[in-house]
Amino acid sequence: MITTITLNASIDKAYSMKEAIVNGTVMRVAECRNSAGGKGLNVARIAKTCGSRVLASGMCGGFNGEYLKSMLDQDGIPHRMIRIAGETRSCINILDPKYGSTEYLEPGTMVTAQEEQHFLEQFPELIADSRVVTISGSIPKGMSRDIYGRLIRLAKEAGKKVILDTSGDLLAEGLKFQPTMIKPNRDEIEALFGIEVHSTEDVIEYAKKLADTGIEYVVISLGKDGALLVCKEGVYQGIAPSIQAVNTVGCGDSMVGAFAVALEREYSPEQALTYAIAVASSSAMSPNTGDFDPEVFQRIHDQVVVKKI
Numbered sequence: 001m002i003t004t005i006t007l008n009a010s011i012d013k014a015y016s017m018k019e020a021i022v023n024g025t026v027m028r029v030a031e032c033r034n035s036a037g038g039k040g041l042n043v044a045r046i047a048k049t050c051g052s053r054v055l056a057s058g059m060c061g062g063f064n065g066e067y068l069k070s071m072l073d074q075d076g077i078p079h080r081m082i083r084i085a086g087e088t089r090s091c092i093n094i095l096d097p098k099y100g101s102t103e104y105l106e107p108g109t110m111v112t113a114q115e116e117q118h119f120l121e122q123f124p125e126l127i128a129d130s131r132v133v134t135i136s137g138s139i140p141k142g143m144s145r146d147i148y149g150r151l152i153r154l155a156k157e158a159g160k161k162v163i164l165d166t167s168g169d170l171l172a173e174g175l176k177f178q179p180t181m182i183k184p185n186r187d188e189i190e191a192l193f194g195i196e197v198h199s200t201e202d203v204i205e206y207a208k209k210l211a212d213t214g215i216e217y218v219v220i221s222l223g224k225d226g227a228l229l230v231c232k233e234g235v236y237q238g239i240a241p242s243i244q245a246v247n248t249v250g251c252g253d254s255m256v257g258a259f260a261v262a263l264e265r266e267y268s269p270e271q272a273l274t275y276a277i278a279v280a281s282s283s284a285m286s287p288n289t290g291d292f293d294p295e296v297f298q299r300i301h302d303q304v305v306v307k308k309i
């Protein structure tokens, strides 16, 4: 089983527009798709679609929190979201023919020290039945900036594999506790090392530095160009087939969900990278965030090329 942790959950609202956004005007949304969001809940939906048992956890509150849990019920996602007093946020993804995807991410509500401590006390039980734990996204205001490091340590002490998918200081702090896998993108690599990345060779060089700190699997998502995987077996580059992307929001989360499944099933590096790129590419072809069509996946999977470099 896979437990996904989303401390800053969100009601994700995807607005499809017929025309390009014109700021300062009144625009009508052609279609609105709501989903239980926050990176970890996208991960949970993907892992379930892949056929794994999941438990979606994290924190939510207020009317939005109840709505979010009702959407998880509709998705058939087992959940134990720890209740907080504040109102769960919303994140807006505007899809328009000219600019593609523009996201507006609310910061999230304030969480008290008592609420944080309550979550930490519940955490061991939330992961008890899982082999893999994913920890994703931003954290609400008021939470300790080292919360991810504390969760990673608890999960590893319990013998779990841990995937950390976050950015900035949360990633830098979490790295110190050696999660099993991380999935930084180019920008996050540049921020971590304070450098500029100009080539795939640069990306590999810095991914190896991260692997040398004890991270078993370092995945660098390269967007439409696929992904790199650095692990003890070597360096692998996966090339995604060219696709007609419909909604790229959440594709990084889809990759995390697929790798969580691959870790649980003990796939080889080649199998895992092929699987994850196929899932992420398929999810970009779905209008729904954190979703993919298994038939599309089957078609895409055979077109993914993975080579050891």
Ligand code: TA6
Pocket (backbone or CB within 6 Å): 008, 010, 012, 037, 038, 039, 040, 042, 091, 105, 136, 137, 138, 139, 249, 250, 251, 252, 253, 289
């Ligand atoms: O990666 C996409 C997404 O999960 C959106 O669905 C939205 O919830 C956003 O990211 C949240 O990002 P954050 O970094 O604030 O957790």
